[in-house]
Amino acid sequence: MKKRGIGIAVGTHPAGLKGGGDPSQAQIRLKPDGTFDLLNGAVDIGQGCKTILRQLAADELDVPLENITHQNIDTDTGPMCTGTFASRVTFMDGNAVLAAAADLKKKIRDWAAEYFECSPADVEVANNKVFVKGVPEKSLSMAEVGAMVNWGGKFLVGTGAYTPGPGQQFDPETGKMTAIASLAFGCCVAEVEVDTETGVVDVLKLVQVFEVGKAMNRLLCKGQNNGGAMMGIGFGLTENVCPYYPTMDFAVQDLTDYVITTAADMPPVMVEDIVEVPHPNGPRGAKGYSEMTASLAGPAILNAIHNAIGVWITDYPATPERILKALEAAHA
Amino acid sequence: MKYVLSFNLNGLPVDTLVKATDTLLDVLREKLNVVSPKRGCDNGDCGACTVLVNGEPVRACLTIGLTVAGKNVQTVEGLQQDGKLHPLQRAFHEHYAAQCGFCTPGMLIAAKALLDKNPKPTREQIVEGISGNLCRCGTYVEVVEAIQAVAAGKYKE
CATH class of the missing domain: 1.10.150.120 ([2Fe-2S]-binding domain)
Incomplete structure (x- = not known):
């Protein structure tokens, strides 16, 4: 018999290491053609930091996005970054990039003040130009500034770093600590159909909504929300490193044993959305949340299975074997 | 022992020396430096090495290189036309x-x-x-x- 059920999972997710001690650095340099190189150590594994960090730098410097290249191919010679993990890059590296851009803007202003013979406070860096406020004839394009600075024997490099605080331990008395730089929230609702004869679970509908602080790029958020959902379905239903543990002889050998979701496993209805409540310390209000996109579908599906057939599956994944065993035990 | 393998790659004729055991993925990536087909699982499971042989999608990792002799092989390198993306x-x-x-x-x-x-x-x-x-x-x-x-x-x- 096929039975349907609905399950809910909610979650929270911090950005970066618990308790801080998790810095990132960034460097931005003005090039002779008036474009910029952004250097940092965050690796883009597909989450899109090469886009987002350039967006933040372009926003702060008020220059076109395509005028900024992002260079992160060498973590040895590049600025320090503890890594791409714990949904930390937008928050930590984003703040470092904003600081580096602000630092470079100040240096451009100081250089222009000397050139225009005015106070740095009167120099504006905006719209890909450097100019004296209220004096239209005292204006240079960024390309002109880049050429004059670099061919004039100067090198303007903005640097920035960010950490939410030093690393810290739990208070042994109370267990308390300031654990998090930011906390994002999420919710997933899954509707499933369980075949009680075969134990096969079909996910009919999956809805995921995340509170992200401020979305730096809505398209990237959508990709991560949907991608995380597909991972979560795999964690909940198919992915198992040791299906017949404790006998390691039966550990998975390849992708026919370790079954990840394919396009054919997409629920017929998938909904994703975000809620934005800007975080006071996040770059332009952003939080780190991406890892959580993969965390909620699994529990929501297991809850939906319970709702459908009245038995709890307490181990991932909810394979047909586990479901049939649980049903047998319940009816024994 | 090596054999001369001749086929059409993205519309251009190519000749290369291959071993009988070289897969099409070996030929493309190692001999011809055509690296868009990815070596994912090297086991036919993941599809990252998919290429077209006479218009049919095949797993390059499971295709013996010599079997494409005289055929048309298409990869992502051949998708763009005159510098314009497909x-x-x-x-x-x-x-x-x-x-x-x-x-x-x-x-x-x-x-x-x-x-x-x-x-x-x-x-x-x-x-x-x-x-x-x-x-x-x-x-x-x-x-x-x-x-x-x-x-x-x-x-x-």
Whole structure:
């Protein structure tokens, strides 16, 4: 018999290491053609930091996005970054990039003040130009500034770093600590159909909504929300490193044993959305949340299975074997 | 012992020396430096090495190189024309249908194989067409949307 059920999972997710001690650095340099190189150590594994960090730098410097290249191919010679993990890059590296851009803007202003013979406070860096406020004839394009600075024997490099605080331990008395730089929230609702004869679970509908602080790029958020959902379905239903543990002889050998979701496993209805409540310390209000996109579908599906057939599956994944065993035990 | 393998690669004739045991993936990546087909599982499971042989999508890792003698092999390198990206490439780009990008060449080739035969596929046919290509980033929603956009004529040649 096929039975349907609905399950809910909610979650929270911090950005970066618990308790801080998790810095990132960034460097931005003005090039002779008036474009910029952004250097940092965050690796883009597909989450899109090469886009987002350039967006933040372009926003702060008020220059076109395509005028900024992002260079992160060498973590040895590049600025320090503890890594791409714990949904930390937008928050930590984003703040470092904003600081580096602000630092470079100040240096451009100081250089222009000397050139225009005015106070740095009167120099504006905006719209890909450097100019004296209220004096239209005292204006240079960024390309002109880049050429004059670099061919004039100067090198303007903005640097920035960010950490939410030093690393810290739990208070042994109370267990308390300031654990998090930011906390994002999420919710997933899954509707499933369980075949009680075969134990096969079909996910009919999956809805995921995340509170992200401020979305730096809505398209990237959508990709991560949907991608995380597909991972979560795999964690909940198919992915198992040791299906017949404790006998390691039966550990998975390849992708026919370790079954990840394919396009054919997409629920017929998938909904994703975000809620934005800007975080006071996040770059332009952003939080780190991406890892959580993969965390909620699994529990929501297991809850939906319970709702459908009245038995709890307490181990991932909810394979047909586990479901049939649980049903047998319940009816024994 | 090596053999001369001659075939058409993205419209150009190529000759190369291969061993009888070299797969098409070995030939493309190691001999000809055509690296869009990815060595994912090297086991026929993931689809990242998908290429077209006489218009049919095949796993390059499971295809013995010498079997493509005299045939037309197409890879992502041959998708763009006169420096202009193929409609599928533009659609993938604009729909954010690649995250880490490792599966993307295989996805693009699978999508091309589908649309070449069936320019107006249903959603189910698209899903079936790419169901042999694994994506760990889970970009399936965006990949399907991108292919649908091309099929709807939103990206002209």
